[in-house]
Amino acid sequence: MDLDSLFTVDEFEAVAQRKLDPVYYDYIAGGSRDEVTVRANLDGFGRLSLLPRVLRGSAQRDLAVTLFGARSSMPILISPTAFHRLVCTEGELATARAAARADTIMIASMASTVAVGEVAAAARAAAPADHEPTLWFQLYLQPDLDDTTALIARATKAGCKALVVTVDSPVLGANERNHRNRFHDLPPGMACENLRNLRGDEPGNVRQIAMSPELSWDHIDWLREHTELPVLLKGVLHPEDARIAVDHGVSGLLLSNHGGRQLDTVPATIDLLPEFVEAVGGRVPLLLDGGVRRGTDVVKALALGAVAVGVGRPIVWGLAAGGEDGATRVLELLRDELDHTVALCGARGLADLTPDLVRPAAGSRR
Numbered sequence: 001m002d003l004d005s006l007f008t009v010d011e012f013e014a015v016a017q018r019k020l021d022p023v024y025y026d027y028i029a030g031g032s033r034d035e036v037t038v039r040a041n042l043d044g045f046g047r048l049s050l051l052p053r054v055l056r057g058s059a060q061r062d063l064a065v066t067l068f069g070a071r072s073s074m075p076i077l078i079s080p081t082a083f084h085r086l087v088c089t090e091g092e093l094a095t096a097r098a099a100a101r102a103d104t105i106m107i108a109s110m111a112s113t114v115a116v117g118e119v120a121a122a123a124r125a126a127a128p129a130d131h132e133p134t135l136w137f138q139l140y141l142q143p144d145l146d147d148t149t150a151l152i153a154r155a156t157k158a159g160c161k162a163l164v165v166t167v168d169s170p171v172l173g174a175n176e177r178n179h180r181n182r183f184h185d186l187p188p189g190m191a192c193e194n195l196r197n198l199r200g201d202e203p204g205n206v207r208q209i210a211m212s213p214e215l216s217w218d219h220i221d222w223l224r225e226h227t228e229l230p231v232l233l234k235g236v237l238h239p240e241d242a243r244i245a246v247d248h249g250v251s252g253l254l255l256s257n258h259g260g261r262q263l264d265t266v267p268a269t270i271d272l273l274p275e276f277v278e279a280v281g282g283r284v285p286l287l288l289d290g291g292v293r294r295g296t297d298v299v300k301a302l303a304l305g306a307v308a309v310g311v312g313r314p315i316v317w318g319l320a321a322g323g324e325d326g327a328t329r330v331l332e333l334l335r336d337e338l339d340h341t342v343a344l345c346g347a348r349g350l351a352d353l354t355p356d357l358v359r360p361a362a363g364s365r366r
């Protein structure tokens with residue numbers, strides 16, 4: 001595949017769809033139930049216009065952000081997605097190398113098909129000599145707190161710099177494409193490696209990720225007492241919960257509806273962002289993911305108050321189309337589009353992206 005002939009995330013998706021087993025394509029592309037929220041995430045950006053300023057730009061546009069002490073060369077992070085070995089043989093090792101090469105932050109999924117220690121080592125080996133790559137760890141709090149403790153220890157030992165706790169999954173979302181395709185388990189030879197031999201007492205045993213509707217704010221308090229790392233919550237959607245999260249001392253929020261894969265018919269994250277900004281009142285940084293496919297989407301999210309965005313499916317499409325190089329090209333295309341959009345908005349950098357640049361618009365992007 002000549003990756004240089006692909007110019008958009010959507011083109012990467014089309015190539016991925018051609019290459020992948022349709023069962024895996026459906027698993028990745030799909031969402032829960034009627035996929036109303038999957039579409040809403042994309043449409044939400046489409047319904048916003050950008051209103052540029054003129055005669056005040058700069059030839060040097062710094063796109064870097066610093067998040068919890070770690071610098072990323074751009075405000076586009078890799079959101080955690082499971083099972084990368086389904087789409088490319090190197091799996092999360094390829095993703096980690098792509099993130100390190102692009103000098104951005106990878107949020108490693110707990111449901112990774114490569115153990116987080118190996119993911120971190122791959123990132124370090126691929127990073128430029130003077131540069132320490134940043135990995136965060138996405139955690140599903142396990143109701144058995146000894147399991148959670150063991151997972152935190154693994155992530156910390158691997159050098160992860162933050163814990164991103166996904167709180168939108170009291171139960172698993174219902175992806176009906178998976179039901180129809182009878183896709184319930186990883187194929188032989190692949191497993192959630194972070195859960196292998198978790199407590200050191202069962203060689204070869206890989207635990208199932210447990211989800212529990214009985215997790216509570218007490219668990220967040222417990223977590224904060226059991227780690228020195230910044231704790232972000234991913235998947236808070238109600239602005240009142242955003243306020244509660246800040247009161248419980250979380251370090252940041254990743255406004256996410258899990259790419260439309262948990263509760264269907266929740267709003268697009270970009271539509272919730274203004275309310276979140278108001279609820280949080282600048283007390284912690286806000287990140288957002290869901291439906292980011294273009295540099296203009298990134299600019300809209302930043303203008304409305306996010307400090308950075310995450311991309312989920314675009315990275316998986318990149319991996320499927322061309323492994324590490326494919327994921328790297330997706331990141332570089334998004335970086336170029338972001339820089340170009342910043343320039344066209346008459347902005348000198350990210351600080352010039354203010355809410356007045358965004359207006360309601362007619363029309364869908366696709």
Ligand code: FNR
Pocket residue numbers: 027028029041079080081082109110111138166234256257258259260261289290291292310311312313314316
């Ligand atoms: C996800 N997502 C996800 N989130 C999480 O917290 N832990 C996980 O293991 C996964 N796994 C996962 C697998 C796949 C195939 C997808 C598509 C998504 C959700 C992910 O972090 C993110 O919120 C969305 O993917 C963002 O939306 P876009 O960028 O895919 O539109």
